[in-house]
Amino acid sequence: MGSAGFLAHLAQGFLLGASLIIAIGSQNAFVLRQGLRCERIFVVCTICFLGDAALISLGVGGFGTLVSSSPLLVQTARWAGAAFLFGYGLRAFRAAITPEVLEIDSSERQKPSLTKVVATSLALTFLNPHVYLDTVLLLGSIAGQLPADSRLLFAAGAICASFVWFYGLGYGARVLAPLFRKPVAWKIMDATIGCVMWAIAVSLLWPILFPTS
Secondary structure (H helix, E strand, O other): OOHHHHHHHHHHHHHHHHHHHOOOOHHHHHHHHHHHHOOOHHHHHHHHHHHHHHHHHHHHHHHHHHHHOOHHHHHHHHHHHHHHHHHHHHHHHHHHHOOOOOOOOOOOOOOOOHHHHHHHHHHHHHOOHHHHHHHHHHHHHHHOOOOHHHHHHHHHHHHHHHHHHHHHHHHOHHHHHHHHOOHHHHHHHHHHHHHHHHHHHHHHHHHHHOOOO
């Protein structure tokens, strides 16, 4: 594999992983809140990152290998993945039209215990059904269409996106908080996510619609 292919699969994993993880949700709100309060930031970010990395590895290594073992599953995964990405992209574009803001609840003044913080971080990471659809099924099905060495690069890219996002959000919370409270920032981000989703969906269907001789 040349350097271009190396960077392409790494970038694809990073962009798709980032597009899936950067969204207004309870997990991101919790990480941002802990960052704003400077409370157990490392613990929260590490749990969220390691949980995400484990699920990505499970999807790419387990489900991805299963998909790659059958040409029928590869074709099915292409169409299903593209349909999901088009739908996800459409959802992002709709969110860009009517953007939300990320509100941080500051009513709770007492510093939570380490046990409570760990339990909350684990719950927000593993009890959200969407995380399994995104990391295990979607990333796994897309990775299953790649050669074995490329799947590792794809997974590494997605895991890097998770690392950058969680630690950047936690430790950069005080700098990023004003940005997250502006609807225009989410409008731009949602529109960008929609474009990334649709571009990857097209790349999945391109070999089917326009096969090379």
